[in-house]
Amino acid sequence: MSAAQKAYLQLHFAVLLFGLTAILGKLIHLSALVLVWWRVLITSLSLMLLINVFKLLRTLPRRQLLQLIGIGTIVGLHWLTFYGAIKLSNSSIGVLAMGSTSFFSALLEPILLRKKINLLEIGLGLLIVPGMALVVNGIDFSMVDGLVVGMISALLASMFTILNKAQIEKLDSLSMTFIELSSACLFLGLVVLGTSWYNGSFPVMMPPNWSDWGYLLVLALLCTTFAYVLALNSLKLLSAFTSNLTMNLEPVYAIVLAWLLLNEDKELDANFYWGAVVIMAVVFSYPFLNKLKQGRTK
Secondary structure (H helix, E strand, O other), X not given: OOHHHHHHHHHHHHHHHHHHHHHHHHHOOOOHHHHHHHHHHHHHHHHHOOOOHHHHHHHOOHHHHHHHHHHHHHHHHHHHHHHHHHHHOOHXXXXXXXXXXHHHHHHHHHHHOOOOOXXXXXXXXXXXXXXXXXXXXXXXXXXXXXXHHHXXXXXXXXXXXXXXXXXXXXXXXXXXXXXXXXXXXXXXXXXHHHHHHHHOOOOOOOOOOHXXXXXXXXXXXXXXXXXXXXXXXXXXXXXXXXXXXXXXXXHHHHHHHHHHHHOHXXXXXXXXXXXXXXXXXXXXXXXXXXXXXXXXXO
């Protein structure tokens, strides 16, 4: 197996685990904000067992540290809006909104990384739009807010993947994951305190039952720590656009799990699934079209 094939395998397994997060987010009885805070807190604590935190902070250049803290804040906002979308609609809509990630990535990657514009990536990103339009027509109007918040989450996801691409050659995946997710934890903790002060009441912070604790541990350790490190490792050999486009497979896993575990097929009509088919067709066509393009270039 070549290094590139191994990177693809790591990325696809990470996407499978990310697909499970939507189901877990629906099952855990906590608000989106508190849920994400627990997720990044448990993840950060687990990573402290694997790396020398004091040595890392002492040797890391301040400029790079600040950049990673900024990326971590974006990660926190992404997960907050992602689970907010799920709470406002359902897990299927929340993850399918992430299908717009590749569109945002095609637009932002040339700007943020100063790369040449890739017309194939722009074209495929635009083809996601009709799929999203079908999805909108296939859901109840009360769930549109969840779709919009999900697309904001997709924009944030494309940003932190692109910015991580610029950082991955400078630092190992575990250290990057720790700094970014601990920064997300601190940021979300401040948000919890700020919203509590504004509303005059402190939100329920503790999971209400033991099953929620179990779901949280799976979410944090398997679907975050392990999956996030796998995704970062794959970025060493794959472009940010390829990574974000592959992330669009997340709805496939999440929707199937939602059918099996949450019976969400009763909340969606045929247009939703046709839209999902369009989005998935774009995802699967990219490797073949890109290979064909490279062959013509040679």
